[in-house]
Amino acid sequence: MAETDAVADLLVVGCGIAGLSATVTALQAGLKTITLERSTEAEFGGGTRWTEAYLRMKNDSEVSDDFETVFAENAGANLDPNVIVAAGGGYDDWPSYVKAHPFPDPELIGRFAERAPLTIGWLKEFGLKFGPQPIYLLTQNTTRIAAQGGGLALIERLREEAIALGGELRYQTTAIDLLRSADGTVEGVLATGPDGRRIEIRARNTVLASGGYQGNSEMLARYLGPVAAHIRPVAIGGYQNKGEGIRMMLAAGAAPSGDFASYHAEPVDPRSHMAEAVIHIWPYGILVNKRGQRFLDEAPRTVDACYDPISRAIAYEPDGIAYVLFDAQTEEIEGWRRAIRSDVPAIEADTIEALAVKLGLPVEAVGRTVAEFNAACPASGEFKPFEIDHLATTGLVPKKSNWARPLVKAPFRAYPIIAANCFTFGGVKVNPDAQVLDCDGKPIPGLYAAGETMGIYHQVYAGSTSVLRGATFGRLAAQHAARHHNVPA
Template identity: 30%
Template sequence: MSKSVIVVGTGNAALCAAIAALEKGATVLLLEKAGKDLAGGNTKYTAGAMRFAYDGNADLLPLVREQDDPRLPKTDFGSYTKDKFAADLLGFNDGRDLSPEQKVLVENSGDTMRWLASHDVTFEPIYSRQSFEKDGKHVFWGGLTLAAENEGVGLFEMEMAAVQRLGGTVRYDAEVTGLIEDQGRVIGVQVGDESLFADSVILASGGFEANEEMRVQYIGAHWDKAKVRGTPHNTGDGLRIALEVGATEYGFFEGCHATPMDLHMADFGGLDLPPSERKNYRKISYFLGVMLNAEGKRFVDEGANFRNYTYAQFGRAILEQPGQFAWQVFDSKVFDLLYAEYCFHDAHFVEAKTLEELVPLMTGVDAVQATQTLTEFNSAVDMTVPFDPTVLDGKGTRGLTLPKSNWAQRFDTGPYRAFPVTGGITFTYGGLKVDGAGAVLREDGTAIEGLFACGELVGGVFFAGYPGGSGLTSGAVFGRKAGIGAVC
């Protein structure tokens, strides 16, 4: 007799858990808090990029749908080894060793991508955001190369199609309000007044980023001002009901994925827009210019590293500035390098022919100090090093207390543009402790029988930041493990 599994959620992690459980012969029911139009959790809001370990083009090409893309023979994807992935994660650990969860992510990342491909989840190279043309070749940078076809929306649709092909069913408008226990074992869930029973329950309902009270409680006072980039339904429900049955908090609750976002965006990424357009409120080309706070001062090294490795921290840094906003300033020399979201129809910016005309247009900024900051920046740019956005080019500033380490260019070619930004939260880092099979653990290290978790609910994966594209991969890796663990 097949086992029955309830999966709470329909995002990437939930769908991967469902696919894995269905593969093992289980009967699977997915319960989605939202209606059908907002199903998919945060997955639909993403650009679909997935970071994983690979040794070269030969590992990537079988995952790419358009095998006849004329750019492929002229593309250098480089390599991204497990050691490099591990080193990148360590770079955000603030001195911590790799956690057990991070080791699992690194070790299983490549195999999980191939597993997804075996279920007709297809990918495409991220030419527009992760490569530059150099010497007639498309050169990828930062170890991030592939995204799901049609980005996050496509990932959701392809994974949902796999679930349905395998016989899984979904109920929408089905908010899980509690877990049902019998002698210490979880045997089902409550959906309002309705009791639903199963051999195992997998919590894949996201973090608490859409819960203002929990953001302030766990992350800090200014986080009530954060724009919620993703779904309004990730309000910490899974965390709450797991703690009620004895689970323990685990991971870095003060941390979260925070991204520079348009200051004037609506909360939840613009629910009136098609899902594929909601990501366009991001503003992550700051490395091509500078960011100024209300005091007219720079507050981060915009060129410290590729933006994959800095945007999560810089979104947080913006929220720590006076008024929780900043302005990103660009010279026209880089307009053609700015990501597409800077040309989005709802992008907010000011433009002027000269810096003297631009600065007063930057609402809320000390104009005198901003002018001084830009003048000093121009004088400090090292003009002996060529600008090269495909590498850490070392074209930095000299003599500034806060340097710009790479891609520093003078503001000397008008017109100039400035974009108002704030910090947007995408997902939280604190969650639950799970074992190698995805079972939720109590504080004493014993497993809560019948209860599993994956996705944002797995703590210990990220700390002070994360390399871009790791979140979806983590969801897939731990979702697959939870799906198998719930059946075996």
């Protein structure tokens, strides 16, 4: 048997924004905490360490006007109208199948929208700053601010506070299973320590904030299918997210939530060593696959509203790769280089045919694709790079809906693009207090989830909400645990 070596009021698994928000909140409430992190101390923080931490807010005290709407519009395809009608009533009256339904229910998203500004206010108490920041998206359909110093600043400051308040942080320690009492209450986790030996860490309440499964090839293949072979984490922190937290909660009877067969994707240059080496210039050119063919509408909406599904579509093309072709007319767009974050230069040539040769693409097919695209571009109309201009192709399949200009001015340039996995969508169902629900919609005693372990995304990612989700629900979990700390079980 594994040795029991510690007992805590709150055990937190994961040391990113969700886990540290839970840890510090609990410590401020006077609880004894233990926080586990699978990585080394130098690499702690999972995906949060690498993100720029954009937040879907108008300012540091108000969420965006479309915050709740974007979740409602992407709550899942073909939702049962009976579920929608039932969800319109009081939460206490919802049938169990609605409480456990994988969609992001309005009660949950309403709490998220309400508490996100309060969470930012709490983070500001530690000297962290938020406000408008330069962004690589040249067009946007919502409002955003960002944390100064990005996600790294958030987790470094919260870890500092956790240590100052007496929290215990254990690195190279991985939770592998839940400990449960005879009546099903979660009482901590079975973990492996730095030496690989198993230990039991017991706690009155447990928060699993250990990330998604973007770093687990087996889980990706199981849920995404063969396309999983074509994607990789957007930053090396993603490799730390192996999905154990989600797996052990499902094994304990938690209701699945979110879209397990999808993920938040970003279009990156596969040649680059950089985190988030995004390439967002493709709305002003065309995308071709290894056959030299276009395969989708490159500009159906502003780039922030469509890069997620377009990136995922690239993964389904041969070898999971595409190439953006654009010409020197792009230089007329002010700040266009901001849309390219790769440290590897574009491939350039004086002709489309020479560019195809350099890319290793079929020259005749690429030439034909570009010629057909050029012929389909409108002969009149104003090109407006920073707004929807309806400058669309005619008679071309697939259509390009905006910013369609012929590729005619040398030098011609290209970047390879693959879909990178920021985080997976599948997780477990939680209520507005971040308690994990079973398949009957009932809270599993002693168990909470925050961040990527909780599933709220379907279809298109609600951009710039993931860091907010982690911080907000990490705090909600710890606040609920603190309120009930002295309540008899």
